[in-house]
Amino acid sequence: MKGLLVKDLLLLKNQKRILILLLLVSVLFLYSAENAGFMITYCTFIASMLCVSTISYDEYHHGNQFLFTLPFLRKVYAREKYLLCIGSSCVVWFLATLISGAVTFLRPSVHTFDFSNFLLSSGVSFILLVFFLALLLPLQIRFGNEKGRLFVTIFMGAGVGICISLESILREAGIHAGDTLFEVLGFLQIHTETAAVIALVLTALCCFISYLISVKIIEKKEF
Amino acid sequence: MLTITDLKKNYGSFQLDCSLRAEPGSITGLIGQNGAGKTTTFKAVLGLIAHDSGSIQIFGKDVSALTAADKENLGIVLSDSGFSEYLTVKDLVTIQKTFYKNFSSRDFLKKCSDFQIPLDKKIQDFSTGMKAKVKVLCALSHKAKFLILDEPTVGLDVIARDEILELFRSYMEEDEERSILISSHISSDLEGLCDDLYMIHSGKIILHEDVDTLLDSYGLIKADPAQFNRMDKQYILRYRKEPYGYSCLTGQKQFYMENYPDVAIEKGNIDEVITMMIKGEIL
Known part of the structure; x- marks a missing residue:
């Protein structure tokens, strides 16, 4: 695993320009926008996508054929990608939250700083991103970069479609899904700690299932 | 070192059906036209593709049961694949150091310097010959017991080819238990290097002979x-x-x-x- 991580970090080193641009844009957001939440989401998303792009680097010029003759087991490849993508997202999210929190707090124009609200919005964006990664990674590993993105779009579209159809079916049956959803959300808003625990457990579970699927995919894949 | 028994792989229009052995202390050549099945055989040996039937054993183990430690004893060159071309040779040193316990940075860097390979340039900017040399040097860098080389001399000029073939000979001289399986469509490479030769055509081995017998008889x-x-x-x-x-x-x-x-x-x-x-x- 260490070898794979080193390889990916060295590949990411080539993305210095994007990282510098990311920093500049983030600084710009910090100084121009009242809401620093966007900067956190933006940084974390770009960092995780950079890490996901290492899967495409591996495929470039039939690179996977040679890569998979190196001394590691196939499941370790999946493990390394999850560690790299989710791990780097965690680190970037933490740093971005810390910096934007400090800047917002110290900004002279802001008189009231609701720390728990700030952390909540930042946490929600992180959890959504990890869910997205849990969907994206198996698809990228299975289909590669271009087809992978296409399948993500199809999956997300299908997800929205299913939700809308489900809602209309429930409405016809006399059940107002929107009301129930608002009730659940209302409950979770009051019990923030319970909501956070549920969200974290669900995220971890999704990641684990996604990882198991990726292991199955990579173990069956032919190069 | 390697035993392939009745290996079968069906691609619809192409069927691979071959048996082959590479013994310790010997260099085995696999020769055939483009599309004869050399690369498919290599991919099956390396576990990159699943096979329909038959068995492949390396170091006495089924290829699917090879551990990461077993794989450290393999040195691989593939004709159309290698380390990412976005990396530099310096990066390859760092990567191989973490992958292989027996990787010797000093030897690798010395050979790179002998072959005048730049260390800080990305591999994608190398000439075809230079890329081929880097692949071979990587395969030789960690004291592997068994080299699996698919067209290692492709793209090299005559002098560079001789230098690379000489590296393979020195590699074999260092330890008599080592073994090489090499494919090429350049027969003169195999003629002067191999102990025995398999000829493959349309997925089937059509001839297996000692090179000496082949040349003498x-x-x-x-x-x-x-x-x-x-x-x-x-x-x-x-x-x-x-x-x-x-x-x-x-x-x-x-x-x-x-x-x-x-x-x-x-x-x-x-x-x-x-x-x-x-x-x-x-x-």
């Missing part, structure tokens, strides 16, 4: 129709009609030289043997 008989008709044909492997009569491939050159002194017999070489084995007819 095989011959190409050039006979006119009258000579051909009175000739004992029990040692004729393939024959082909030519404008002057017939050319025949034999594995018993001496027999025909002694019994038919009036017939022209040429010393066998790998190219002619391949051509006759593929294009000639069986009596």
